[in-house]
């Protein structure tokens with residue numbers, strides 16, 4: 726069972742443990758928590774810095790009641806936000822966890838926060854992440870202006886509501 730909830734300062738210890746794993750490869754991430762955490766004196770300081778970002782929302786991903794990853798809405802402005810996500814438990818990948826987490830945060834984005842669009846940037850070699858976006862029906866809309874190796878995927882509020890209505894009918 727996968728769920729999301731707002732990240733809290735109490736998650737620091739568990740998050741620190743997950744980020745300390747040498748097997749964890751977050752090389753494709755633009756916003757890489759493994760690198761970011763090193764700029765802080767402690768994981769608590771890192772988490773509290775995240776919670777202070779005014780134009781972002783960070784969520785803990787839980788699977789069977791344990792923290793397994795983080796999913797975020799970044800640069801929230803003008804009705805849009807950038808989606809970023811990482812499964813920090815290498816033994817729990819390819820089990821559908823991120824597909825479900827993206828579904829839950831996209832629901833949140835279009836209901837609770839009233840956004841009109843959610844987008845994400847994915848490296849063209851990051852097949853698992855491309856699959857997560859595709860399974861949630863995000864559309865490939867073009868390349869990142871920063872790198873030809875990175876593509877942009879989008880979901881609109883209308884597209885999401887249409888997808889959910891279709892699911893209800895089937």
Ligand SMILES: CC(C)(COP(=O)(O)OP(=O)(O)OC[C@H]1O[C@@H](n2cnc3c(N)ncnc32)[C@H](O)[C@@H]1OP(=O)(O)O)[C@@H](O)C(=O)NCCC(=O)NCCS
Pocket residue numbers: 750751752753754755810811812813817818819820821822823824825845846847848851852853854856857
């Ligand atoms: C990418 C990532 C988020 C996927 O998380 P996850 O919990 O494993 O995702 P899911 O299990 O929901 O879906 C992954 C899908 O990719 C598939 N997959 C994984 N590696 C694959 C490969 N090399 N070739 C083809 N399919 C692959 C899985 O089989 C699964 O698809 P399926 O459900 O149809 O079988 C996770 O690997 C991760 O956090 N990676 C590091 C950080 C990162 O890259 N974040 C995204 C930045 S844009």
